[in-house]
Amino acid sequence: MSHSLKLLSLLADGRFRSGEFLGRELGLSRGAVWKQIQGLKNLGVECHSVKGKGYRLAAPLELLQPQSILASVDECARNLLPDIEIHQEIHSTNRHLMERLGALQCGHVCLAERQTAGRGRRGRPWVSPFGRNIYLSLYWQYSLSPSELSGLALAVGVAVAEALHALGVEGAALKWPN
Structure with a gap:
């Protein structure tokens, strides 16, 4: 460490x-x-x-811990997520998965405390301060076309914000990519 x-x-x-x-x-x-x-x-x-x-x-900080994350995920979800990677700092969770596509299983998760080169829409920089937000990418294979999945990112973001709110997290909100 x-x-x-x-x-x-x-x-x-x-x-x-x-x-x-x-x-x-x-x-x-x-x-x-x-x-x-x-x-x-x-x-x-x-x-x-x-x-x-x-x-x-200045404020307490809960660091990402694989054991805590896995303990809070039910068995059905655990079966869908074969691997959870956690990085203190990474260039980009999405880029990291994209670089390893051939070696990943469906459901592979990459989390980070901080991203140094996160990107939003049209390649714009994505500000990723340490430990303040959820920086997560999930590798999943779909049989649908990209046009059929156009609203998926927003729907997932809303579901995550609602789940965090239900767990008592105050101020959970979406920052739509620039």
Whole structure:
């Protein structure tokens, strides 16, 4: 596990952690911890530091965990999703799957905490800050023509937003590709 990912997991609950504690857990000096905190800020993760208290995230952060995801998926859905890949950072979940088409099984899922080169419609950049949204691509094979599937992306997006709302996630909304 990288230092930045371990640091995020140590700070994920939103509580203050001293630089000394973080350094001990990461095997780093307090100065090196400070540099890691700056790296998190560069990822777009808002961190606060208070003299005498330490560091904390501006808001708690729940990192993607394969075990938690699989535990929350019922058996029927699990049978439809043979593989779930999770990346801390990736160029694009969609591009990643497109590059591996011949090796994928139907139902392969790719998730990421952050995308560095996500694309929307017409190749426009897709802003993907760390841990703030769902960055997910699903490989599926259809027997229908592309024109018959034209509304599928919107329907899936609405269904996901409704499911998140039903689970108590406030403010779940769609950002339609630019």
